[in-house]
Amino acid sequence: MPAKEQRTLVLVKPDGLQRGLMGAIISRLEQRGLKPVAMKLILIDTALARRHYAAHEGKAFFPGLVQFITSSPVVAMVWQGKGAVEVVRQLMGATDPLKSAPGTLRGDYGLDIGRNLVHGSDSPEAAEREVALFFSQKEIVDWPRSVEPWITEP
Numbered sequence: 001m002p003a004k005e006q007r008t009l010v011l012v013k014p015d016g017l018q019r020g021l022m023g024a025i026i027s028r029l030e031q032r033g034l035k036p037v038a039m040k041l042i043l044i045d046t047a048l049a050r051r052h053y054a055a056h057e058g059k060a061f062f063p064g065l066v067q068f069i070t071s072s073p074v075v076a077m078v079w080q081g082k083g084a085v086e087v088v089r090q091l092m093g094a095t096d097p098l099k100s101a102p103g104t105l106r107g108d109y110g111l112d113i114g115r116n117l118v119h120g121s122d123s124p125e126a127a128e129r130e131v132a133l134f135f136s137q138k139e140i141v142d143w144p145r146s147v148e149p150w151i152t153e154p
C-alpha cells in the first residue's frame with residue numbers, strides 16, 4: 001500500500017441490507033475514488049460484536065447495539081485510499097442521523113441513531129484493529145487499479 005494511503009473498515013449494517021441500500025452505500029464509496037480491497041457478507045456473532053464495540057461496553061445502548069449488529073447479515077469491507085479513514089467518516093455523516101447533513105449516507109437514508117446504516121473506523125489506530133478483527137491478511141487483496149493516476153496525483 002502506498003505510504004500516503006490508508007485502509008479503513010466499513011460495515012453496511014443489518015438495516016442497510018434489509019432495506020436494500022448496500023448498493024447505494026457501496027456506490028458512494030466507489031464514486032469518491034476509494035478502492036475496495038476486501039469484502040464479505042457475514043453474520044456477526046456476539047463475541048465479535050462485543051470485541052468490535054468494546055469501547056462502548058457498559059454504556060446504556062451497548063446491549064441493544066450488540067443485539068442489532070448480530071440480528072441479520074452485514075457486508076464487511078476494507079476500503080483503501082488517500083485519507084480513507086476521514087473520508088469514510090465524512091461520507092457517513094454524524095452518528096445520529098437526525099444530526100447528519102443531507103448528502104451524507106446517514107443524512108440521506110437514516111432517522112434513528114440505533115439504525116444508522118453504516119460503520120466506519122474512527123481513527124487510523126481503530127482501523128488497524130478493526131480490519132484485523134474482521135479479515136485475515138489473505139482476505140485483503142492489494143490489486144492495482146488502472147484509473148489510480150486519474151484519482152490521486154502520483
Ligand code: DAT
Binds near residue numbers: 056114119
Ligand atoms: P459511530 O458509529 O458514528 O462511530 P459510536 O462509535 O459512538 O458511533 O457508536 C457506535 C454505535 O452505537 C453507533 O453507530 C450507534 C450506536 N450508538 C451510539 N450512541 C448511541 C446512543 N446514544 N443511543 C443509541 N445508540 C447509540
Ligand code: MG
Binds near residue numbers: 120122
Ligand atoms: Mg465508532
